[in-house]
Amino acid sequence: ELLRLLRLARPEAGIMALAIVLLLISSAITISIPFSMGKILDLVSQSRIQEHSTSMDDRTASFAIIFSGLLVLFTIGAAANMTRLVLMRIAAERTVMRLRRLIFDNIMHQDLSFHDQNRTGELISRLSADTVVVGKTITNNISDGMRNLTMASVGVGIMMYTNPNLTGIMMLIIPPAAGAAIYYGRIVRNLSKQTQNAISETTKVSEEKIGKMRTVRAFSQENREVARYGDAIQNVYDIALRDGRATAVFYAGMMYSGNLLMLALLYFGGQMAQANEITVGELISFSMYTVYVGGAMVGLTSFFSEIMKGLGASTRLFTLLERPRNIEQATGITLPAVRGRVRIEDLTFAYPTRPDTDVFRGMCLDIPAGMSLSFVGTSGSGKSSIAQLLLRFYDPQSGRITLDGHDLRTLNPSWLRRDVIGYVPQEPSLFAASIRDNIAYGVPDATPEAIEHAARLACAHDFIMQFPDGYDTMIGENSVGLSGGQKQRIAIARALLKNPTILVMDEATSALSSTDEALIAQGLAQAARGRTTITITHRLQSVTDKHAVVVVDGGRAVEFDEPYKLLQNPEGAFSQLV
Ligand SMILES: Nc1ncnc2c1ncn2[C@@H]1O[C@H](COP(=O)(O)OP(=O)(O)OP(=O)(O)O)[C@@H](O)[C@H]1O
Ligand SMILES: [Mg+2]
Incomplete structure (x- = not known):
């Protein structure tokens, strides 16, 4: 089902590949910050201790190289990031556009029995709301997911390199976090499907009542229709609230465990630093990586939940796209001259x-x-x-x-x-x-x-x-x-x-x-x-x-x-x- 969803973005594969390369560049630069920061800090603190042994000029020169190097890197990173965002937006908008065209084409060519069964408002809602959810989740999320995946794995790699023991402690958080994410993803998928249904219900009501305004007016039923619409949007609100509660618990929980992790890091890391098993610069860069990796983990879980959302909204689109037509409109013979019997x-x-x-x-x-x-x-x-x-x-x-x-x-x-x-x-x-x-x-x-x-x-x-x-x-x-x-x-x-x-x-x-x-x-x-x-x-x-x-x-x-x-x-x- 996921593959079917991702296939919708396939025509944008070229743009997305380029965007992902740029993403890797900017992520690589971001991820190098803590590492170089730790080095700089260690350089500063060491040079304070060994002031007599290093000449002033050497220090200034190596600082200048490090700083100008970082400045150039950051500039490249910003440019890559900007281009990536534009490219991703292009891919997303094109996917939405293509989806809309595809859906509208399908609605226009469906058998009339299909139109007998489906109400205009519902079809409009698929065309306007579902396409956006599906189009954006697949494109935006593929790129965000990629970034978080690389950030997390590269971050963990550097952490391992800096200090395997400390990294081991950090990794304890992964299994419970993954479990929570999967559980949450299920809830989100379900809620997303319900949201799209509720939204289409509101479109159905509003589209029909506005379209038949004269009848509503003639029978003086405006207030009843307003109440009916009120019920429909109340339903959207209720579902959104449930979504909001689930999200709040999930994200707050993620943040909380991240902070607890930080506490554990400072506790164990502090002890190691006191025992001179790790430098202060390393400890600082390590904690920054923890923040990065933690952020990437949260990102990955939200990637997961967003994909689930897309899956939820896509179910209805696919039922429409895959509905067989009994009367194919463009096939069959034509007669050169018709008499009319x-x-x-x-x-x-x-x-x-x-x-x-x-x-x-x-x-x-x-x-x-x-x-x-x-x-x-x-x-x-x-x-x-x-x-x-x-x-x-x-x-x-x-x-x-x-x-x-x-x-x-x-x-x-x-x-x-x-x-x-x-x-x-x-x-x-x-x-x-x-x-x-x-x-x-x-x-x-x-x-x-x-x-x-x-x-x-x-x-x-x-x-x-x-x-x-x-x-x-x-x-x-x-x-x-x-x-x-x-x-x-x-x-x-x-x-x-x-x-x-x-x-x-x-x-x-x-x-x-x-x-x-x-x-x-x-x-x-x-x-x-x-x-x-x-x-x-x-x-x-x-x-x-x-x-x-x-x-x-x-x-x-x-x-x-x-x-x-x-x-x-x-x-x-x-x-x-x-
Ligand atoms: N789209 C439809 N889906 C289901 N049943 C339909 C549909 N359209 C018409 N019917 C039913 O088919 C029957 C014949 O309807 P039809 O519209 O052909 O009648 P008619 O002879 O044109 O009537 P009138 O003179 O009132 O226009 C009716 O019982 C009607 O309820
Ligand atoms: Mg008739």
Whole structure:
């Protein structure tokens, strides 16, 4: 699991390697300080005793060499350190960026059944919060971990060299410290997972309530939503507090044992110094190494806990990244020319989120190329579901839908959606962009003339021109700034601009008055020429001029004929609806 996490930083391996080299340089310089300090102190104290035997000039000269040498070294160390920090930051930010792109790419390409199951706020939280935790922990920690590891081992090496006996005493602290670190690491990993979940819970609440502000306001539920959000952040706070307590105990314990160690060092070291087994300079440099090594040990344990944190936050990212997709969007054949014949053969379908409820059971329908037909049926009978299956948002459990004789599952879904089918969804949603960009969403390089033509067919041109900014009028988020009917007409224009072979309109004119609808019908009749047009509607008076009507009921197409013929049977499903 750790390897999988570290692999995310692999593209930064070059930068990180360079950073680690610089890190080793600056650590080597830092670690040489106590050693040279001990030497200087011994030089000073010895020279005081043996003042008569060493000439003044010799002493000054060796001091000058030592000091200027150290100055140069420190400067190099500072430069190396600075460059390392910049490089590490670059690696971290690039990893976060790459992770975000990867996650967003994955979210964009996931099956719709995945989006049925996951709430927007949760996905946003993965994208914004989890990626940062994961990206930063792996890059920053690899470098910090390396430094602490070298500091600790080199420090211990020098200590061994200076005084093996004293070092032996110091090493007693390692096993209990390592044990504590592992225990603490487990707690942290768990808490980190909980934190990320709690944060995503707050995003879920805030994202949904802010997005549906008008509904909240209309029902005057602001205070309840504030309270709900309060609960969610209280949860984050509680977990953070638990994390804080664990951290406090851990770090204070580490510090405490470090200080106890210092006490032991002074006790034993002092005795050794009195017995002249160790010089004062050595004792001082030894204690400095103890501080360094102790710091590195604490660093190593926090390295461990940070990696655990990354692991905790990465679990959810990996479940997303490794989720198999049932409908690969870019694979499959494309047809050179599409005529537009659609056949539904013995179709059985249930939504993946509700597998026990069949929406269709043995549905059959043969729609000849170029036909205009209306789908009617009671609410919830499955009219919109047909459109979703036609767009291959989902695959049926059994049976198949064919286009010009090809099973939809063999066709390239991207091509099908982009080039073949024009779709006006039942609840058209427009983007927070200009009207022009919204109409051109499926054909980004459309000419202004083509956009205007599509808008005219959809009876949208006139009202668009009444806005001061015309086609450049900005639409707000959730289509704020447009009436329901205006929104629908822009959605129709957006579908028509693609010049699709098959046009599917799901209640596309439900928000318009009958007169407006009749106007649009003319434009659409013109647009329908040469296309297969499927109109899903509740307005039965508007179906009479269509070629044919399909009545959907009980998971099947129960009637399929010209409307006046269907009306001749007063017991028929269509007559009943009328
Ligand atoms: N994403 C979904 N996940 C699970 N069930 C769904 C989903 N979408 C629709 N359903 C269910 O499938 C059935 C058919 O829904 P559909 O939207 O196709 O009906 P409809 O005929 O378009 O109704 P209306 O006329 O009200 O728009 C309904 O019972 C509905 O609850
Ligand atoms: Mg519907």
